[in-house]
Amino acid sequence: MDNYTYLIVIGILVLIAFLSFVTVRQGTVAVITIFGKYHRILQPGLNFKIPLIEVIYSRISIQNRSVELEFQAVTVDQANVYFKAMLLYSVFNQSEEAIKNVAFKFVDERNLMQALIRTVEGSIRAFVATKKQADVLILRKDIVEHVKDQIDQTLEDWGYHLQDLQLNDITFDEVIMKSMSQVVASNNLKAAAENEGQALLITKTKGAEAEGNAIKIAAEAERQAAQLRGQGIALFREEVAKGMSVAAKEMQQANMDTSVILFTMWTEAIKHFSENSKGNVIFLDGSTDGMKRNVQELMSVNMMSKDLEAKKEK
Template identity: 25%
Template structure:
């Protein structure tokens, strides 16, 4: 066999084998014939005419994600960075449009995201941006769907995954949050303290009430005991006055006994006879009376007033006549 024939056989075998190709799952392949679109081939074993048909490109049908980082300004002039994640895929029935109508789909999606975010965020203050981030994501998805459906792309979802204000604004927000939490904690602490004070006051009032009732009951029982004691003494021939004196003396000595039972007491006892208090009171009254009498007598005695020329005058405050001069 000549070398030329061998070359022809090998070339024919290569051409035959190149006529078959495989397409992976969730992938579509564009076939062109002489530079013109021919067909779209899906997953599986496929055939094309060698040297006439060619694979123009592959289109991924799986869901893809594009993260877009945007810097914009809010209504209250705070610069923030937002991260928007766009999940999209190529519609299998519109592979032709996705391949031929749009060359750089990622750049197109990024441009639409920038346009929507920079149109919506400047209308909101910073707090509203955090609260209404879902509304911003819905607005981005709606705008992208209207624009990208023409090119065979379906926007599955859009998510605002991060909102990052300027570091100084973030620190200020943290301080505001900390101050608000401290204010709330102080309010709770004040309320707790008020509850404790009210509870303590109620407990003290209840204690005083019970203590007063106890003292009243005690005095009532003491009075009842005294009445019974007087009645018993009257029954044995002792009149009420003598019975009262006897009871007072008995209580007096019972008190002295109770005081003496405490070995650690530093109490100093005055004379302990029943008449001691009366004698002490009488002595004090007598002393005050004598002191007053002496004071009145001293007021009645004349006072000697000395003049600058060595002349003295006897002056009695109670005497309304002219003072008498005494030449020294």
């Protein structure tokens, strides 16, 4: 064998060796076919394949993938709803069946994405079409759960799994958004008015309670004051009666007319009126009959004092 032939054989062996080994990156797997038919899967790392017989049909990523969606739906009350969403999906698992589905269900990645996006959008549109516009904003979680229930089995048949669906933005037509803002503003004003009314009611109630308590306290104080004044007047009258009784006894022992005491008291009262009164004139009955009537009244008071003293002695 000459050198030229030797070099050719060495080159062929090197080429075969080069074609026999293939590297699969981490996070991916390689699908091998023989004459166009599925044969096996190559895992990440350095792998051996039969050159010219085994062919790498496709390399499939097993990592999570995401896609952003923007689409429109219509509610049961004919309101347009605009969605912005983020879809997170991945290969269902690394089983042979799942990898075969991923590799052979669709012609290419573009067709897969088109089918996936349209399936998710259709599921959301079908759900929103049964709801009213006012209910959509509070049904984010229900929408996500509905989509998962509807397409999980379909995606599994394709070899994929829906990891998450995030509805990042839900908007309506400008007219509806404006009316919704007005509704929120009016509700806030209503709540503020109710709170203000309750605060005013509480303030007035507390003020009325305080005023009522003040009136009760003042009334109780007046009652006690009146009681004390009455007791004072009673004590004063009692002491006056005692003094008159003692004076009357002393005048009787001296053989003097006790009416003098009453006349003296009457004149002292007139003097007190003139000294402490705010007026300038005191009207007195100076007639003989008037003086006589006054003296008789005073004598009657004197007799009452004597009767009272007699009762006490008994």
